Amino acid sequence: MKKRVAKAGEVGELSCMLLRRDFMKAGALAAGGVFVSAQTAGAQEAAGFKLPELAYPLDGLEPHIDATTMGIHHGKHHLAYITNLNTAVSSSADLKGKSIEVLLGDLNAIKDAKLMATVRNNGGGHWNHTFFWESLAPAAKSGKPSDDLTAAINAAFGSVEKMKEAFAAAAMTRFGSGWAWLIEKDGKLAITSTPNQDAPVMKGVVPDAEIGKPLLGVDVWEHAYYLKYQNKRADYLAAFWNVVGWSAVSKRLG
Numbered sequence: 001m002k003k004r005v006a007k008a009g010e011v012g013e014l015s016c017m018l019l020r021r022d023f024m025k026a027g028a029l030a031a032g033g034v035f036v037s038a039q040t041a042g043a044q045e046a047a048g049f050k051l052p053e054l055a056y057p058l059d060g061l062e063p064h065i066d067a068t069t070m071g072i073h074h075g076k077h078h079l080a081y082i083t084n085l086n087t088a089v090s091s092s093a094d095l096k097g098k099s100i101e102v103l104l105g106d107l108n109a110i111k112d113a114k115l116m117a118t119v120r121n122n123g124g125g126h127w128n129h130t131f132f133w134e135s136l137a138p139a140a141k142s143g144k145p146s147d148d149l150t151a152a153i154n155a156a157f158g159s160v161e162k163m164k165e166a167f168a169a170a171a172m173t174r175f176g177s178g179w180a181w182l183i184e185k186d187g188k189l190a191i192t193s194t195p196n197q198d199a200p201v202m203k204g205v206v207p208d209a210e211i212g213k214p215l216l217g218v219d220v221w222e223h224a225y226y227l228k229y230q231n232k233r234a235d236y237l238a239a240f241w242n243v244v245g246w247s248a249v250s251k252r253l254g
Contacts (some may be wrong), residue, residue, distance in 0.1 A: 124199050
């Protein structure tokens with residue numbers, strides 16, 4: 001019997017059984033470092049886009065985000081997006097050498113519909129996850145919003161707590177897989193959400209109302225939280241605030 005091979009760009013939610021299997025395999029390695037083999041890492045680095053290193057160990061966000069989830073999420077899911085993106089980009093002379101921001105900011109310039117979808121899904125997965133890792137910090141170092149960010153939040157939502165409530169509502173009502181975002185748009189803050197691996201930087205693809213400068217994002221794909229929280233997305237979102245790196249978020253303002 002021939003083994004099914006996934007097509008480039010095909011990244012979907014794992015079934016509960018497969019997800020649990022991967023978590024079990026990763027468990028012994030996750031606490032020790034980035035869950036990427038030297039051979040795989042070398043291949044993806046040679047191709048172009050690279051898996052970013054984390055600024056904290058895989059267990060650095062415990063107990064709020066567990067090390068095993070981080071190992072799978074960073075070293076398998078994110079790496080898969082990069083591998084598929086590199087394959088897609090290498091197939092087109094027009095795409096080679098472009099930054100991820102340029103690619104995602106002008107997706108409609110890719111006239112081949114299949115290639116555009118691959119770059120959209122996998123390029124979005126790469127950009128979103130890189131942004132996500134950089135938005136997190138160990139709880140002891142998470143800090144608080146800067147005075148400027150606090151003032152902007154208060155002006156838009158009334159208080160930081162009300163912003164968190166609106167952000168969680170956007171994340172909870174995102175059906176299936178996707179993201180919730182705090183964005184800066186026309187000098188004001190707003191909250192939105194996008195499906196799959198779409199991002200507020202995808203002009204011409206994402207609706208205009210969802211376009212803006214991302215300040216904070218949260219991944220609500222099940223692979224981001226299922227091992228620890230199962231189907232309790234609300235518990236994951238509540239824990240998320242403990243590991244938001246407010247210094248990084250604050251620096252994105254303006």
